[in-house]
Amino acid sequence: MATYHIDQTDQKILSFLVKNARMPFLEIARECGVSGAAIHQRVKRLEANGVITGSRLLVKPQALGLNVCAFISISLSEANKYPEVVANLKKIPEIVECHFVTGKYGILAKAYCLDNDHLMEILLNTIQKIPYIQSTETMISLDEAIERQVWVKDFKNVSYSSRQ
DSSP, X not given: OOEEEEOHHHHHHHHHHHHOTTOXXXXXXXXXXXXXXXXXXXXXXXXXXXXXXXXXXXXXXXXXXXXXXXXXXXXXXXXXXXXXXXXXXXXXXXXXEEEEOSSSOSEEEEEXXXXXXXXXXXXXXXXXXXXXXXXXXXXXXXXXXXXXXXOOOOOSSEEEEOOO
């Protein structure tokens, strides 16, 4: 397992990229007081060490007609079947996140659907038919009050161990 030390310049670079992944390296370089080439090298090193895992374009689900955001708690009949259940959940395009969690339920999934009928169809005809899913409990989000990427702060002596 490799360990990568994240210094203050790396943290500054990350804070800019988290806010705007399309920010030009030269602009970041000016803000950090280093060359554009140095920023490019540091970003490549952050990627190579698994600190940065990619960048992506974010689309508002509502712009595509996906007006229902639901969190689905899933109880498993056999906890060791988690990988098999997740493999089946990955096949459902409406599910955008899936977490193995502590507590009463083993899995917490986030899904976007067109409407409540679509959500009910996904729950009854897809999710609840997956082997080893014992039960589900669904919560519908009424409002997303906070939407942001990971918080980047000036931590002292931060090291990151990648699982490569």
